Amino acid sequence: MKTVLSCIQPTGEMHFGNYFGAVQNWVKLQDTHRCFYGIVDYHAMTMPYKPDKLRQNVWDLAFNLLAVGVKPESLFIQSLVPEHAELGWIFNCFCSYGHLSRMTQFKDKSSQNTASDKDGFISAGLFDYPVLQAADILIYKADFVPVGKDQDQHLELSRAIAQRFNNTVGKDYFVLPETLHTESPKILSTADPSKKMSKSAGEKHYISVFGEEARIRKQIKSAVTDTGENSNTMSPGVENLFTLIKAAGDTEGYSALMNDYNQGSLKYVDLKENAANALVGLSTTFRENKAEITADKRGTKDRIKAASAEIRKVAQNTLREVKELTGLLNVKQV
Ligand code: TRP
16 A cells, blocks of 8 residues: 655634545545644744644644544644654755755745734744655655645655655665645635635635534525626636535536536526535534544543554654664664
8 A cells, every 4th residue: 555644734623625625635545545644733833823722723623634534543643753853853954955945835934924914033943844844754655645736846855855865875765755636626715706715814715614504504605606797607606616516525416507507597596505505414424523522532632642652653663764874873762
């Protein structure tokens, strides 16, 4: 079985954009690959943050991921596998300053933080973040990394680090990881289909995966369909509703409505009704799962910790070999 690794930053609620865009695919990949999915709290410290909130977000996200179908044995919390940070340091010495300086995500995020309403603090961690990301990936010798196109540059850096490492130690030790670009639907804000569905734009602009039925229905009902412009192509808002129906797995409803659209007889109320039903159907299952696992919070947390401890063994093994290969000393294991 090939190995898959991906990671997600712990930031609040999960919405359908996150779910259909990434997490749904993670769940599917578990049937065919050995999967490692990390909640990366060391990464979340690179921007100004609140310690209590960080821990809360980590647990919330862990529970949410389990509720939507990530298996506990695939899941780990990065700070419970501290070898990532140690390998990250070692990788700093295999990564050129020049290459790291070219990362566009750093440029974007550091300019966000110099915006007038922010405190202007840019951590060295933010600059170094892609090196830790390389450690996340290579420590499990991942073959494939399912991520969006925005991460291509980081993956390329990971391969450069692996390559330099291999050259230095004179051995093809690290696998060169590949990005897995699966066709995942891009979900737009229903309130403003010119934007992506996202939390940063405000409450109207995302639909929570664990949202109450009434709220989901209301959000879909008020979805923007036509922009008022007369055109022969499907408007982004209408297309987005079709995308949601298809992503939620209602292929029958999708085909029937598309047929109506092609005939010019599509009623937006029907489209919305169908989209709301599809999302509510998924959300109901997810909410039930979540209620079940939160009923035993302690037990669930213990299971998540135990899973991280199992995964940690893989990371420890890699790190031991890396220290051996790089001339560092290993602490004798007791
Ligand atoms: N950098 C990724 C993001 O911004 C998150 C991430 C951290 C990641 N480590 C990773 C993704 C390892 C894939 C593999 O979303």
